[in-house]
Amino acid sequence: MLASALLALIPLVAASPVARQDGVNVDSLKALAQKQNKYFGTAYQSFYLDDERFEPILDGEFNQYTPENEMKWEIIQAERGVFNWTGADLIFEQAEKTGAIVRGHTLVWHSQLPVWVQNITDPEDLKSVMKGHIDAVLGRYGDRLAHMDVVNEPVLDNGTFRDSVWYNLLGEEFIPLAFQYAREAAPDLKLYINDYNIESMNNKSMVHAQLARSLLDAGVPIDGVGFQCHFIGGSAPDDIAETMAMFTDMGLEVALTELDVRVPVNNRGLANSTWLDIQAQDYANVVQVCLDNDLCPGVTIWGFGDETSWVPGVFAGEGAATIKDFDYKPKPAYFSIQEALRG
Numbered sequence: 001m002l003a004s005a006l007l008a009l010i011p012l013v014a015a016s017p018v019a020r021q022d023g024v025n026v027d028s029l030k031a032l033a034q035k036q037n038k039y040f041g042t043a044y045q046s047f048y049l050d051d052e053r054f055e056p057i058l059d060g061e062f063n064q065y066t067p068e069n070e071m072k073w074e075i076i077q078a079e080r081g082v083f084n085w086t087g088a089d090l091i092f093e094q095a096e097k098t099g100a101i102v103r104g105h106t107l108v109w110h111s112q113l114p115v116w117v118q119n120i121t122d123p124e125d126l127k128s129v130m131k132g133h134i135d136a137v138l139g140r141y142g143d144r145l146a147h148m149d150v151v152n153e154p155v156l157d158n159g160t161f162r163d164s165v166w167y168n169l170l171g172e173e174f175i176p177l178a179f180q181y182a183r184e185a186a187p188d189l190k191l192y193i194n195d196y197n198i199e200s201m202n203n204k205s206m207v208h209a210q211l212a213r214s215l216l217d218a219g220v221p222i223d224g225v226g227f228q229c230h231f232i233g234g235s236a237p238d239d240i241a242e243t244m245a246m247f248t249d250m251g252l253e254v255a256l257t258e259l260d261v262r263v264p265v266n267n268r269g270l271a272n273s274t275w276l277d278i279q280a281q282d283y284a285n286v287v288q289v290c291l292d293n294d295l296c297p298g299v300t301i302w303g304f305g306d307e308t309s310w311v312p313g314v315f316a317g318e319g320a321a322t323i324k325d326f327d328y329k330p331k332p333a334y335f336s337i338q339e340a341l342r343g
Helices: 003-007 029-035 046-050 054-061 086-098 123-144 165-185 203-217 240-248 273-291 332-342
Strands: 039-044 064-067 101-109 147-152 190-195 224-227 230-232 253-264 298-301
Touching: 029 039, 029 332, 039 054, 039 101, 046 054, 046 086, 054 086, 064 086, 064 298, 086 101, 086 123, 101 123, 101 165, 101 253, 123 147, 123 165, 147 165, 165 190, 165 203, 190 203, 190 253, 203 240, 224 240, 240 253, 240 273, 253 273, 273 298, 273 332
Parallel strands: 039 064, 039 298, 064 101, 101 147, 147 190, 190 224, 224 253, 230 253, 253 298
Antiparallel strands: none
């Protein structure tokens, strides 16, 4: 029987009373994932910790952190040669305090890129700037990272390469260059390419597979592919496992890096119970795909509370995309993930 069919039998009910062992909630997402030799992580921004409700959940449920914005180029090097490490440093300090691992996000991306980089017109200057930025970021954090999104979202949904300063000046060569620079700066770090809408068999995922094969054949140091997994409730693709295998059969890891499931909401940002149950099933099914593949190291959800989710600001009429509500109370998705992780 398919994993999705099995998971359809999971009751969407609250878990049993919390049990603890050595001070750790054995029903926490991170504890359950560790038993399956996976991590369970979340993205966040350091100032979220100003909310006293946030830190206990962050530290109690997750053993992997992704800086939501604070390692992006516009934050770290908004002006040429001027670096701001403040927010990223706080996330690494939190991880070191709690024993969580960190996924770096991201080095080379077309978006959230300062104008001074976008305005470069000389290819050699752009290469130098790319290398200098990668050297600086990984020189500071390389030994403290588990994974790094080296190149983010290079391909459009139609399978063509995205228009950007990187592609326009360097062509497809910007991708192997970025990976080579990253490997030189951090020899032991696992290096990823990360994108959305590549979780099913389509033009975009096929181009990524061809790209991954060409990089491997050329000896480019790529270790994995990130499936972002920004899904719409009820529409999570049913061929994620097959698509994941297309990459893991090459020996690459595939991590689920930015998982959320948005659903229709009312004018208060709330979803009805039917949509919350659909969302819960989607979350469980997607997590199960990772559990079923030995080369999927873990799952990262893109925020754990609706209070801080990016979705409502981008998709009108949609939201409630995370596993906890505006008061950080667990939604059905939280419990469905628990049940999937229990195996």
